[in-house]
Amino acid sequence: MSRSVPLAPSTDTSRTSKEFMKKIELEIVALSHSESQKSFYAVVLGEISGLRRLPIVIGAFEAQAIAVALERMEPSRPLTHDLFTTVMSTFSVELTEVLIYRLEEGIFFSKLVCTNGDDVFEIDSRTSDALALAVRTQCPVYCYENILNAAGLQMEAGSEDANYTGPASANAETELTSGGDDLKSMSKEDLETLLQQVLEQEDYVKAIKIRDELKTRN
Numbered sequence: 001m002s003r004s005v006p007l008a009p010s011t012d013t014s015r016t017s018k019e020f021m022k023k024i025e026l027e028i029v030a031l032s033h034s035e036s037q038k039s040f041y042a043v044v045l046g047e048i049s050g051l052r053r054l055p056i057v058i059g060a061f062e063a064q065a066i067a068v069a070l071e072r073m074e075p076s077r078p079l080t081h082d083l084f085t086t087v088m089s090t091f092s093v094e095l096t097e098v099l100i101y102r103l104e105e106g107i108f109f110s111k112l113v114c115t116n117g118d119d120v121f122e123i124d125s126r127t128s129d130a131l132a133l134a135v136r137t138q139c140p141v142y143c144y145e146n147i148l149n150a151a152g153l154q155m156e157a158g159s160e161d162a163n164y165t166g167p168a169s170a171n172a173e174t175e176l177t178s179g180g181d182d183l184k185s186m187s188k189e190d191l192e193t194l195l196q197q198v199l200e201q202e203d204y205v206k207a208i209k210i211r212d213e214l215k216t217r218n
Helices: 060-070 080-090 127-137 145-151 180-184 188-200 204-217
Strands: 004-006 023-033 041-047 052-058 094-104 107-116 119-126 141-144 153-155
Touching: 023 052, 023 060, 023 145, 041 060, 041 127, 052 060, 052 127, 052 145, 052 204, 060 080, 060 127, 080 127, 094 127, 094 145, 107 127, 119 127, 127 141, 141 145, 180 204, 188 204
Parallel strands: 094 141
Antiparallel strands: 004 153, 023 041, 023 141, 041 052, 052 153, 094 107, 107 119
């Protein structure tokens, strides 16, 4: 089972802006279904050659789109992300990288970095859609150091990530809506214990809520 603890905020004021905005390459290491909230999934991005993990809550449709590509399934008719990939290829547009560039009020902002001949351009995208396209085109995924520090989880050395599981169809929802009041009534020590328990159960969706509540206590 994987175990992790929340990343402590950096106290090193000597870090330059360039270091703070350093790009970190990530890969999909798990696709987790929330046992406590059936409509939600978390795609878990792992630092290449590192121990930090970045869980991102996504809807069931987006989770299914990612799982289909990871499993290399071939649906009878093209899914939306398959269609978009085909259109890009038809017009000689190459997706060279996905960049998660901002985190605001719990929402991750991403962009597609594309080329067409000598032209380089960027397209704003939901992170879930960007990841579904990245899996299909085999392009690298990056995020900035400050985002990984703010929203990441630190895995213990020697731990293993769960394998992703293909999600069943469900109605997608856009935000977490339950359990917040219960977390607020818990002590910091109890929250830290609960965080370890839900991570062992690989419920990254609930782990995100607990992590965020712990951050408000610091």
